[in-house]
Amino acid sequence: xxxxxxxxxxxxxxxxxxxxxxxxxxxxxxxxxxxxxxxxxxxxxxxxxxxxxxxxxxxxxxxxxxxxxxxxxxxxxxxxxxxxxxxxxxxxxxxxxxxxxxxxxxxxxxxxxxxxxxxxxxxxxxxxxxxxxxxxxxxxxxxxxxxxxxxxxxxxxxxxxxxxxxxxxxxxxxxxxxxxxxxxxxxxxxxxxxxxxxxxxxxxxxxxxxxxxxxxxxxxxxxxxxxxxxxxxxxxxxxxxxxxxxxxxxxxxxxxxxxxxxxxxxxxxxxxxxxxxxxxxxxxxxxxxxxxxxxxxxxxxxxxxxxxxxxxxxxxxxxxxxxxxxxxxxxxxxxxxxxxxxxxxxxxxxxxxxxxxxxxxxxxxxxxxxxxxxxxxxxxxxxxxxxxxxxxxxxxxxxxx
Amino acid sequence: xxxxxxxxxxxxxxxxxxxxxxxxxxxxxxxxxxxxxxxxxxxxxxxxxxxxxxxxxxxxxxxxxxxxxxxxxxxxxxxxxxxxxxxxxxxxxxxxxxxxxxxxxxxxxxxxxxxxxxxxxxxxxxxxxxxxxxxxxxxxxxxxxxxxxxxxxxxxxxxxxxxxxxxxxxxxxxxxxxxxxxxxxxxxxxxxxxxxxxxxxxxxxxxxxxxxxxxxxxxxxxxxxxxxxxxxxxxxxxxxxxxxxxxxxxxxxxxxxxxxxxxxxxxxxxxxxxxxxxxxxxxxxxxxxxxxxxxxxxxxxxxxxxxxxxxxxxxxxxxxxxxxxxxxxxxx
Numbered sequence: 001x002x003x004x005x006x007x008x009x010x011x012x013x014x015x016x017x018x019x020x021x022x023x024x025x026x027x028x029x030x031x032x033x034x035x036x037x038x039x040x041x042x043x044x045x046x047x048x049x050x051x052x053x054x055x056x057x058x059x060x061x062x063x064x065x066x067x068x069x070x071x072x073x074x075x076x077x078x079x080x081x082x083x084x085x086x087x088x089x090x091x092x093x094x095x096x097x098x099x100x101x102x103x104x105x106x107x108x109x110x111x112x113x114x115x116x117x118x119x120x121x122x123x124x125x126x127x128x129x130x131x132x133x134x135x136x137x138x139x140x141x142x143x144x145x146x147x148x149x150x151x152x153x154x155x156x157x158x159x160x161x162x163x164x165x166x167x168x169x170x171x172x173x174x175x176x177x178x179x180x181x182x183x184x185x186x187x188x189x190x191x192x193x194x195x196x197x198x199x200x201x202x203x204x205x206x207x208x209x210x211x212x213x214x215x216x217x218x219x220x221x222x223x224x225x226x227x228x229x230x231x232x233x234x235x236x237x238x239x240x241x242x243x244x245x246x247x248x249x250x251x252x253x254x255x256x257x258x259x260x261x262x263x264x265x266x267x268x269x270x271x272x273x274x275x276x277x278x279x280x281x282x283x284x285x286x287x288x289x290x291x292x293x294x295x296x297x298x299x300x301x302x303x304x305x306x307x308x309x310x311x312x313x314x315x316x317x318x319x320x321x322x323x324x325x326x327x328x329x330x331x332x333x334x335x336x337x338x339x340x341x342x343x344x345x346x347x348x349x350x351x352x353x354x355x356x357x358x359x360x361x362x363x364x365x366x367x368x369x370x371x372x373x374x375x376x377x378x379x380x381x382x383x384x385x386x387x388x389x390x391x392x393x394x395x396x397x398x399x400x401x
Numbered sequence: 402x403x404x405x406x407x408x409x410x411x412x413x414x415x416x417x418x419x420x421x422x423x424x425x426x427x428x429x430x431x432x433x434x435x436x437x438x439x440x441x442x443x444x445x446x447x448x449x450x451x452x453x454x455x456x457x458x459x460x461x462x463x464x465x466x467x468x469x470x471x472x473x474x475x476x477x478x479x480x481x482x483x484x485x486x487x488x489x490x491x492x493x494x495x496x497x498x499x500x501x502x503x504x505x506x507x508x509x510x511x512x513x514x515x516x517x518x519x520x521x522x523x524x525x526x527x528x529x530x531x532x533x534x535x536x537x538x539x540x541x542x543x544x545x546x547x548x549x550x551x552x553x554x555x556x557x558x559x560x561x562x563x564x565x566x567x568x569x570x571x572x573x574x575x576x577x578x579x580x581x582x583x584x585x586x587x588x589x590x591x592x593x594x595x596x597x598x599x600x601x602x603x604x605x606x607x608x609x610x611x612x613x614x615x616x617x618x619x620x621x622x623x624x625x626x627x628x629x630x631x632x633x634x635x636x637x638x639x640x641x642x643x644x645x646x647x648x649x650x651x652x653x654x655x656x657x658x659x660x661x662x663x664x665x666x667x668x669x670x671x672x673x674x675x676x677x678x679x680x681x682x683x684x685x686x687x688x689x690x691x692x693x694x695x696x697x698x699x700x701x702x703x704x705x706x707x708x709x710x711x712x713x714x715x716x717x718x719x720x721x722x723x724x725x726x727x728x729x730x731x732x733x
Contacts (some may be wrong), residue, residue, distance in 0.1 A: 069473060185620055235414055236659070238423075238704045241666035242684060249688040250430035332550040336670055339552060340685060358556060359674075365563040374553045381548040 050315065052394035057388025062383035069380065073192035076148075080186025081162045081172055083146035084349055088171050088181035091116070095130055095365045096176040099139060113163055116170035129170070137163050139172065176369035178357055184372050187349050191373065194350035196380065198265055198334045199327035205269040207323050210276030214309070217277065218284025225281075232274040240271055244333060248342040257348045264343050268333045272326045279322050283315035292343040317395040325388035328381040335377050351377050405719055409712055417705055421479075424700035428693050435488040435691050436464055452530050464693075475694060479701070485694030489687065498680065502702060504573065504591075505668055505679040508598060509710075512664045513657070515603040516610055521653065524614025525646055528622060539611060546608030550581050551667045554601045555674040573598075573677050598675055602667035604658055614653055621645035655718055658711035665707050
């Protein structure tokens with residue numbers, strides 16, 4: 001598509017954009033508060049956006065949180081102390097381990113855990129895990145453990161933390177263990193690889209379809225516009241969950257999990273592209289009659305040049321804001337489908353797959369920590385909403401600096 | 402007005418037709434059909450069927466015909482009120498979904514009421530008392546409500562119910578009313594159980610609507626006409642209700658059409674967790690066992706009812722607001 005732009009125009013745009021370059025951002029941020037009328041004029045829209053975004057503390061905190069989460073997920077095998085399918089058969093449903101830093105006598109120690117033993121509760125006659133106060137085991141850092149291949153490239157076997165002789169004294173399950181005695185914290189990190197990327201991949205697909213169809217609709221109008229608008233209205237009028245369920249159930253069960261993953265992503269994008277396409281269309285329609293577009297047209301700019309150099313840059317920030325706000329819906333969608341057993345299934349780990357174990361209400365009542373993946377879903381969605389809101393406020397060109 | 406209604410109703414027909422094709426195709430998509438699943442299940446149980454028996458089964462369910470023939474048969478019968486046979490339950494689809502469908506509709510209706518009954522006053526209050534502690538509290542709750550998928554909310558409520566009240570929060574009827582015929586007592590019993598799923602399904606919609614209501618009311622409160630009204634000495638309370646709120650209500654009410662598909666979706670999911678005798682669990686089981694006619698009929702009916710609900714709300718709106726009648730809505 002880029003070949004369509006003629007070279008002369010390219011050079012012209014370079015000159016134009018360099019003339020528009022503003023002052024140094026870090027200087028300006030240092031001088032925040034003293035940013036006066038005269039200096040504001042030198043800021044590019046992007047710099048203005050960045051300053052406004054940084055002022056929104058909630059959005060910035062959310063950004064850091066998500067950043068950490070994505071990093072943790074990236075290094076899941078290192079941070080999680082055990083392999084995602086490592087079963088500690090003696091420690092099924094082990095409650096979250098407490099890490100102590102003070103001994104029984106109140107003295108400060110290096111972090112340690114007490115060994116766990118099984119005791120029969122005299123009143124309820126259930127077999128519970130209790131801490132054996134006589135045995136202390138220090139939490140070790142950078143210990144050798146289950147081997148893994150980081151990103152499928154490097155064979156490694158060390159983990160961030162662990163405890164010696166875990167099979168006997170009880171593994172360190174920060175968020176508890178599940179019914180097969182697997183580490184919920186580690187699995188949450190592994191599952192995040194799927195749950196956190198499905199939103200991004202899905203939104204990229206929606207963005208592509210939305211830009212394409214919304215653009216066509218806004219650009220050509222007439223019959224094309226009418227058809228695409230009817231299609232959008234049609235899709236939006238169907239209740240999402242039955243449609244998702246139907247489509248997800250239609251994915252063949254014998255597909256490899258990677259293909260199911262993309263299948264689910266496609267299904268989720270199938271609906272969310274519509275709102276993006278609407279935004280794109282609206283922007284195309286309103287920008288088409290702007291003076292700068294008319295000016296470019298009369299200066300002889302061809303269609304592609306006009307679209308890529310003038311129209312797309314002027315509405316992209318809005319579209320990206322809407323795209324950010326579409327990610328949470330996809331994460332929830334994947335979780336819901338996998339929870340119902342219609343999406344990804346074990347042995348693949350995702351937050352929805354993990355929550356499937358929490359379908360039995362009795363299990364939750366006895367082992368409430370199996371709901372931890374849900375907390376991660378909520379926190380992630382919350383963070384994404386805060387970031388989206390922050391971006392939306394920041395992208396508003398009429399807002400005060 | 403009559404033209405507008407007629408036009409909308411005419412638009413509905415091709416949409417319904419498309420939805421019927423889509424729902425049927427979706428169910429046809431997976432490889433194999435009910436008979437293959439059935440035979441596989443039998444084989445797993447150690448019972449082998451002969452070729453003839455399998456063919457007889459396919460003949461019995463009409464599965465040996467090409468897809469479009471099945472579709473035409475299904476849709477013509479459907480229009481006459483016969484939705485075909487559920488393979489899994491071996492009963493007519495009509496009888497299976499009748500009561501469940503009604504319960505789903507009642508629940509969706511109450512949820513819609515709940516969303517507006519909660520969101521509009523809270524939104525106005527938040528706007529009038531902007532940045533007050535209550536406003537922040539509602540904003541916070543609203544964000545959590547938006548971020549928590551409703552099936553998770555259902556799980557959490559179930560957990561709370563068992564842990565602290567020792568009661569199962571699921572179901573729509575007490576045991577003594579489960580199979581009882583309809584009576585005043587049974588309706589009362591149902592309403593006593595229904596508030597929980599209604600709150601759960603309505604939470605995210607309420608949270609979203611509060612935010613829209615708050616934002617639009619704030620916008621309106623800053624308008625010059627409000628200033629004028631104050632300058633003329635109108636009392637703040639009645640003035641707010643009479644002018645800015647009425648304007649701010651418009652975008653809220655005109656999006657009923659988008660609220661409804663979400664609510665229906667929500668009831669399907671929440672019903673599965675709370676084990677309600679509505680369409681959710683039935684649809685899920687039908688999809689899992691490739692119960693062709695049952696699943697397709699349910700997707701079609703759920704979508705159609707959503708469409709009709711949207712249509713009714715649109716007509717009501719057009720009746721209230723002349724601007725919509727003259728096609729302004731298409732641009733927003």
